Amino acid sequence: MEINQLKAFVTVARLSNLTRAAEALCLTQPAVTAQIKALEQSLGLALFERSSRKMAITKAGEQLLPTAEQLLSLATQIKTTATELQGELSGQLRLGIPGEHLDFLRLGELVQRIHHGLPLIELETMIMPADTLSEHVATGQLQAAFIISPHPPLDVFWLPIRSVSFRVAVPVTLYPQLKLGGWQELAQLPWLDGPLGSHIHYLLRDLFERRGLTPRVIMHNDSMAHFDTLVRAGAGCALIREEIALQGAQKNHFAIWGHAKADALLGFISANENAQTPLIMALVSMLKDIWSLDSTINSI
Incomplete structure (x- = not known):
């Protein structure tokens, strides 16, 4: 038949x-x-x-x-x-992300929109330091990435999403040592750092190098999203995203040292030659909707 x-x-x-x-x-x-x-x-x-x-x-x-x-x-x-x-887009999307909380990146919302709006796209995410994310996007190993950086990266398409600040979190057991001290005493405490090339690594180094100091790093950890847990356990000091730092300090999980901040930007990048492709344009449209982006950079 x-x-x-x-x-x-x-x-x-x-x-x-x-x-x-x-x-x-x-x-x-x-x-x-x-x-x-x-x-x-x-x-x-x-x-x-x-x-x-x-x-x-x-x-x-x-x-x-x-x-x-x-x-x-x-x-x-x-x-x-x-x-x-x-006529729909198909294939694989390799998306790089920094070592941050996924809810902060709103990755779940993006995955849901890709699933419904681009059903033939297979999404693969990879966690990498900021330097590696930029390099892999520029060389085509990643089609796009979220990146946290003090400044917009050069030679790539850049969509600023929001500003983000990090605060100095100190274990409760170590905080008394800083009551009469300053930056030099702070640098001598044990510090937790991100991997080389990560946004936390650059922000931490810059924070101290501007004062002619170097922090005493005792641990490099790829999972920067869990620094608050390590600080709470007394492992060492760390730069923690401000929203999480304030919540932790309110619960007396750790202390925030002074008013020091390390400021950066969260953005979305792709290679310049890919910026006008249907897939990247679709992702940019989704991100603008998810984050309610306009001509200004969102902050919380």
């Missing part, structure tokens, strides 16, 4: 005339007759009673006609959907 056979059956049944049915199908009468006969042989039933003037549908044909019409309708829907899908 073939779709063309069902189409011939339904058309002849509706028009009750072989000549008109052939015209409607843009086929010759013998071709329509052959399709009807092939369908009847496949079903083992006579679908029409033939005469010199018309083809009258049999009782068996009348019972099968509604099902045949439904099948043709479904076939049309499948073809329409397939045509629509041919």
Whole structure:
């Protein structure tokens, strides 16, 4: 049984005339007759009673006609959907992200929008330091990335999303040592740092180097999203995103030292040559909607 056979059956049944049915199908009468006969042989039933003037549908044909019409309708829907899908984006999206909380990046919202808006895209995320993210985007190993940086990166497409500040978090057990001290005493305390090339690494170094000091780093940790847990446990001091630092200080999980801040920007990057591709343009549109972006940089 073939779709063309069902189409011939339904058309002849509706028009009750072989000549008109052939015209409607843009086929010759013998071709329509052959399709009807092939369908009847496949079903083992006579679908029409033939005469010199018309083809009258049999009782068996009348019972099968509604099902045949439904099948043709479904076939049309499948073809329409397939045509629509041919115009949709497909393939893999390699998206880089920094070692931060996923809810801060609103990654869940983006994944949901990609799933519904770009159903043929397979998303793969990779956590990397800021330097590596920029390098992999520039070389095409990543199609796009979120990045946290003190300044917009050069030679890539850059969509600023929001400003972000980091505060100096100190374990409760170490904080008394700083009551009478300053930056020099702070630098001598044990510090937790991000991996080389990460946003935390650059911000921490800059914070102290501007004062001619170097922090005493005892640990480099890729999972910067969990620095608050380590500080709370007394492992050392760390730069923690301001929202989390304030919450932790309120709960007496750790202390915030002074009013020192390290400021940066969260943004979305892709290679310049990819910025106008349909996929990146779709992602940018989604991000603007998720973050309610306008001409200014959002801050919280």
